[in-house]
Amino acid sequence: MKLTVSEKIMNGIIYVILILIGFIMIYPFWNALIISLNVGTDTARGGLAFWPRVFTLDNYKVVFQRPQLMRAFMISSFRTIIATSLGIIVNAMLAYGLAKKELIGRKFFTTACIFTMYFNGGLIPFFLLIRNVGLLNSFWSMVIPFLVNIWYMIIFRTFFMQLPKGLEESAQIDGCNYLQTFTKIILPLSKPVIATITLFTAVYHWNEWFNASIFINNNKLLPIQSILRQVINSNVMQELDNANGAALDAMARTSSFTTQSLVMATMMVATVPIILVYPFVQKYFVHGVMIGSLKE
Secondary structure: OOOHHHHHHHHHHHHHHHHHHHHHHHHHHHHHHHOOOOOOHHOOOOOOOOOOEEEHHHHHHHHHHOOOOOOOHHHHHHHHHHHHHHHHHHHHHHHHOOOOOOOOHHHHHHHHHHHHHHOOOOOOHHHHHHHOOOOOOOHHHHHHHHHHOOOHHHHHHHHHHOOOOHHHHHHHOOOOOOOOOOOHHHHHHHHHHHHHHHHHHHHHHOOOOOOHHHHHOOOOOOHHHEEEEHHHHOOOHHHHHHHHHHHHHHHHHHHOOOOHHHHHHHHHHHHHHHHHHHHHHHHHHHHHHHHHHHHO
């Protein structure tokens, strides 16, 4: 269909607005990447740049020479993988049970779960609970208390309730119990929702730093986002001087980086891995959000 002049003008305006919005959203990340790849002393001169004026990898060399950062990277990786995997299993099993209309007390349990979405005991009681159960200053303090997410459970539950009843009935006729039906029939059909909630959960655990800073006093157990916060709030040069001889030797060989360039390089190391996860679940993402959020 041929567009009129007014429609072409309106389309052009829409494209311009979308391009501007995209630029505003992308440029801060792009600017951080540029600074991390640029000579720090050159970046200190200021000015707007769209590519590294003096390209260098020295910032990343110093960052990767810091054993604390690499240890924090591994902790965040293990935390994200373990917490996401267990969280999917726990939320899916809880949702599957609450999706059964024949469950005695179903409405009560559902209401009790939803109640916790709006009301909680507060930070201090939460801290005391973590301490009393022996999770304080432990890796598991970042995993176990956050396995159940009621919103994700509701999405799972809504999806399970949309599945045809005949699927489970046919499985039961073939001799499957509830667990076998859940693992062999329900979960394979739930890939879109699982992929969507996996992305949400992984992003949360990778980026979360607040609870780790409260429950963990040992720097060797801190995730990478907590270390990044420390880097941003501290004097990076003094920290390297005190804690890392290898990085100090690198500083002696070159003066091409500054505190800002090291902070940006650290931020890229902490940010890029979780961004790379999205392309693997993109094809399920929109479908999973829609099908798990609507009730017929």
